[in-house]
Amino acid sequence: MSHYDKLTSHYQTLSHFNHAQAMLGWDAAANMPSGGSEARSNAMAELSVHIHRLSTQPQLEEWFGNAEQESLSTEQKASLREMKRQWQQATMVPEDLVQAQSIAGSKCEHAWRTQRQENDWTGFEKNWKEVVALSREEAKIRGAALGLTPYDAMLDKYEPGTTTASLNTLFTDVKTWLPELIENVLEKQKSESIILPSGTFSTATQKALGLEVMKLLQFDFDRGRLDQSVHPFCGGVPTDVRITTRYDEQDFVQALMGIVHETGHARYEQGLPKAFAGLPVGEARSMGIHESQSLFFEMQIGRSKPFISHLSRLSADAFNAHNDPVFAEDNLYKIYTQVEKGFIRVDADELTYPAHVILRYEIERDLINGVIEHTDVPALWDEKMKAALGISTKDNYKNGCMQDIHWTDGAFGYFPSYTLGAMYAAQYKATLIQNVDFGCDFDMAIQSGDLSPIFQWLSDNIWTQASLHTTDELVKRATGETLNAVHFRKHLEGRYL
Amino acid sequence: MSHYDKLTSHYQTLSHFNHAQAMLGWDAAANMPSGGSEARSNAMAELSVHIHRLSTQPQLEEWFGNAEQESLSTEQKASLREMKRQWQQATMVPEDLVQAQSIAGSKCEHAWRTQRQENDWTGFEKNWKEVVALSREEAKIRGAALGLTPYDAMLDKYEPGTTTASLNTLFTDVKTWLPELIENVLEKQKSESIILPSGTFSTATQKALGLEVMKLLQFDFDRGRLDQSVHPFCGGVPTDVRITTRYDEQDFVQALMGIVHETGHARYEQGLPKAFAGLPVGEARSMGIHESQSLFFEMQIGRSKPFISHLSRLSADAFNAHNDPVFAEDNLYKIYTQVEKGFIRVDADELTYPAHVILRYEIERDLINGVIEHTDVPALWDEKMKAALGISTKDNYKNGCMQDIHWTDGAFGYFPSYTLGAMYAAQYKATLIQNVDFGCDFDMAIQSGDLSPIFQWLSDNIWTQASLHTTDELVKRATGETLNAVHFRKHLEGRYL
Known part of the structure; x- marks a missing residue:
């Protein structure tokens, strides 16, 4: 052998x-x-x-x-x-460091669950100090082994090949146009009226509706399931992908789009090549590419007008509410593209989301590289939040730097994946609508209810390619160029202006 | 250390x-x-x-x-x-034998799934020959290691301490009175009229009813769940016991009593001592003792008149059918105690079930000990079925010796556990109703809806004892004597005559 x-x-x-x-x-x-x-x-x-x-x-x-x-x-x-x-x-990474990180991370995260509610930065800071110190040590060891700067070595865990240099370029570009775009969109949306859902939407009916939407998205039910959990996620294995969502009986829109998002993750997993099953090369390329699939489903397909037309019809059917203006196409579209400045990343809309990510990127980059100290974080958060969205988090730790779980157990280097994913997704869409061989209009394919041509492109270019190529090669083969933020900008301007 | x-x-x-x-x-x-x-x-x-x-x-x-x-x-x-x-x-057992058995067993079982439907003894016999030969080899090796006869060594896998000698005594006794008892009961029941359930009983409502009954039986929902599967079973681990049932929307009675049965298994697991969690001594004593719990729940509690009174009330509530005579206490009691001679063990009632088990015991004992050959089995089955229940299985293999899955993959020695379990359960009940310290009438406890005193006895005497004692010691400590078939006979005569 x-x-x-x-x-x-x-x-x-x-x-x-x-x-x-x-x-x-x-x-x-x-x-x-x-x-x-x-x-x-x-x-x-x-x-x-x-x-x-x-x-x-x-x-x-x-x-x-x-x-x-x-x-x-x-x-x-x-x-x-x-x-x-x-x-x-x-x-x-030496085993004793892994173990020390696991203990410090669990301790910090456990205490954070109550400290966050109590806005207790002083308490949190005492535990977090150790987490940061250990992550810096990890980053140094990884950096030395890989010949990378400490933060680049942390990025490599989630996004092999991605560097601070490339992220600085991408995110600096976004920062030049995003704040103004947000202001213009808010101004534009000011005069729009939206009818929000209210009343009871039973979990059972929401689930049935979710399953209908998963069918439309060609989720393979012979190789997967939809269930419920407190935090929605996509788990399981490629031949048996388990996605979850959570339902709010007062409102169905979040859970429904959450299912669309997780279905994107799921179809990537279901579409991985059988020939490499069980091998690293047969796994998803990176966190950013995984997020590019969920966000392609959620943002490029899910929030498109023709898809929202399907959601309008299917949800009005499900809740037996054909004359309710909540379910009208236009109204649903407005709900799903409503922009609001807010403190909380996970509640953010498509347009303000990158601002939340870039803020975190800049802070964690400098923190891991030793440019700033953990005690500097709250003031920096406040400063950057004011610059990005014009809102202050002074003394408001729970809605500021204590809002996310990631840093509590040392997951530094993960946040950029979210916005990389959104950018990749926009770039795929740009390729699809320019591709003369594609033989089908993107919106028309969605409108027809048979999205196969779109999925075929994703399958050929992303899913079946698994980890055969580096991320840059993968994206270049699929779209003709490496990641280019211009597509993301055009997508956002096209949808929101 | x-x-x-x-x-x-x-x-x-x-x-x-x-x-x-x-x-x-x-x-x-x-x-x-x-x-x-x-x-x-x-x-x-x-x-x-x-x-x-x-x-x-x-x-x-x-x-x-x-x-x-x-x-x-x-x-x-x-x-x-x-x-x-x-x-x-x-x-x-040497690893190569285990592997050979696994391969032969899988092959035989896989083919059996279609061969059974086609009544194809000739096809089945070709695969089964190998399974029997390998099981005999296993039995010889085990017997040599333990100083037991081959079949006793197989019994030892499931029922440590149980021997052919003791089973012969118990089952010979049963055979002296069971056939006549069955005839007498059938004669008595001939004139009774029963109204059988028909119509639609939705799975969701059946499940809700099942959960109510599990509450009455004090199943700990913090440490377990009820789900669905094709073949009902009790699985999981003691701190998280997973029971399953299957629902027939035309009839609720089987699924409901199935839940009572599995809840018996589950409470044994949930009641095992925490001090020995994860250790063999903290596990259930044997298959027969496990079955004694499920059958105590199903036969001693579940089919008692006061419990069926609860089932009558709860099921009429669940299906909103208070005036439907199907749900009347007397009618439900008749349904749950109806005796019928039939070919199929898994469909058999409480009274005829032991006849099915004893038949299998006698055949597998002689087969493993080399007294008979596998080709003798169909004729012996027919002969013993005629003697026990007066029905012939000549040329009817699918409802005869090909009906069960156990022998297809070599699970010889398991069948006696079912009837041992029923006998132990009857003996516990006899102890409970004789015990002056028990301070509570068995039927009254059930009727009151608070079955705690009964569960306390089971917990003290069986559940918390896990595998601290041999089976004989366990039963003697609990009931004052080792297994005695007289209690089983009295129970059956009391209920059915």
Whole structure:
């Protein structure tokens, strides 16, 4: 057996334990009663230890060395590269640091749940200090191993190949036009009237409606399910993708668009190539590319006029409310494109969302690189929030730097993925509508109810490509160029102005 | 660290992987879409391999040897005994035989699914021959290791301590009175009229009713759930017990009593002692004792007149059918105690069920001991069915020896557990109603709707005792004597004559 084959077999074994871990995680969020939590945590921790042991097995180093000397096809080379990448990621950080981070992160996150409610920065800061210090240590170790700056090494965990230099360029560009665009759109929307949903929308009916919309989006129900959880997510494995949402019986619009978003994640997973099942090269390319699928579904398809026309019809049918003006196409479109300045990222609309992300990017970049200290964060947050959206978070920590869970357990480098995803999605759409071979008008395809041509393009260019190429190559092959923020700007101006 | 402590830690680690396996199995039955099956099978097979590896780790032999020299409390001695028992069970049979059995069993079971429908004994016999041969080999190896006859060694897998000698005594006794009792009851019931349910009973309402009944039976919903699956079962782990049922929208009675049955299994699991969580001594004593709990719930509580009075009220409420004679107490009681001679074990009533089990016991005992050959089975089945219930299965293989799944993959030695369970349950009830300290009338406790005194007795005597004692000791401590079929006979005569 060649060393390449040994590695392939090893990573397939690993994938079976990851399968178990993924399903236990989904079940914990979607099904598990409270009393099951302790035994579940223990079981998942044991699996993590086992997965880490397999991921860092000493003989792997030799196998990689030998496999690189073997004669391999282009695809096998890509597979080897991705296995090696996962191995490097797993072995790069010493185990005692991982453990210290896990303890400090859990402690900080646990306390944060009440500290946030109580706006208690002083209490939070005491725990967070340690989290930041350990993340800086991690970033330095990763940076030294990869020949990257500390923050670039953290970006590499989520967005391999993405650098501070490229993000600075992209986000500086956005900052030149976004604030003015937001002001203009707010001015324009001032005079519009919207009828908001009210009254009771039963969970059962919302779920049935969600399933209808998933059908329209060609979710494969032989290989996946829709369930409920407190925090919506897409989990499971490619042959059995589990998406979740949460329902508010006073309002159906959030849950419905949430399902569209998660269906985007799900179809990426369902569309990954079977030939590389269980192997790193067969996995999704990156967090940003994953988000590009969910945001393509949510923003490019989901909030388009022809799709909202479907939502109007399907939701009026579901709630038996054909004469209710809430469900009228125009009104639903206004609801789904309403822009508002707000404190909270997860509640933000499509237009203000990038402002929230860029603010976090700039702060975490400087924090990890040691340019600023953790105690500087609240003042910087306030300053940047005023610059971006004209609102102050002075002394308002819970709606400022304490609002997100990410930093509490040291997930620095993740935030940019959200806006990268939105930008990639806009770039795909631009390619699709310019492509003469595409043989179909984007809006017409949506309007017809048969979105197959759009999905075929995504399948050919993104889903089946998995991690065969680097992110830049993937995007260049799909769209003819690497990421270019101009498409995002045009999309936003086209929709909102 | 003492070797006893090392073993304890090792078996707790093992329990985490068993947790994962249990949850993946439940999910496969209750949630998984068809497309997820291949990856799930692979993941579960990988977990099995890992669990087997941990269960048979070479150093365990030395640890057991050393631990037996250590100074241990009575409970620790019991814990050591049960760890050793599981280790012996896991190491007793060579791996290549286990694998050969798995392959032959899967092949036989897979083909059986269509062969049964087609009444194809000739086709079935070709695959089954191999399954029987391998099971005989397993039985010989186990017998040699344990100093038991081959069939006793198979019984030991499911019912440690139970022997052919004891079963012969118990079942021979039953055979002296059961056929006549069945005839007398059928004669008595001939003149009774029953109104059977018909019409639509929605799954949602049946489930809501089932949950109400589970509340009455004090199922702990913080540590468990009710879901749906094709074959009802009780799975999960003690802190998160997952029971399932299947619903027939034409009839609610089977699903409802099925829930009562599974709730019995579930409360045993939920009632196991926390102090021994994750250890073999903290697990249920045996298959027969497990069945004694489900059958205590189903037969002793569930089909009692006061409990059926609750079912009458709750089901009439649920289906909003207070004037429908189907739901009248007397009618429901008649439905739940109706006796009929039939071919199929899983459809059999309480009274004829033991006849089905004893027939299987006598055949599998002689088959495994080499007294008969697998080709003798159809004729023996026909002969014994005529003797027990007066019906012939000549040439009717699908409703004869091909009806059950157990033998297709070599589960010989399991069938007696069903009737042992029914007998234990009758013996507990006899103890409960004779116990002056019990301070409460059995029927009165059920009637009051607060069944706590009954559950307290089960908890004290069975649930919290887990595997601290052998089966015989457990039953003797609980009831003052080892298993005695007289209580079962009295129970059946009391209810049916």
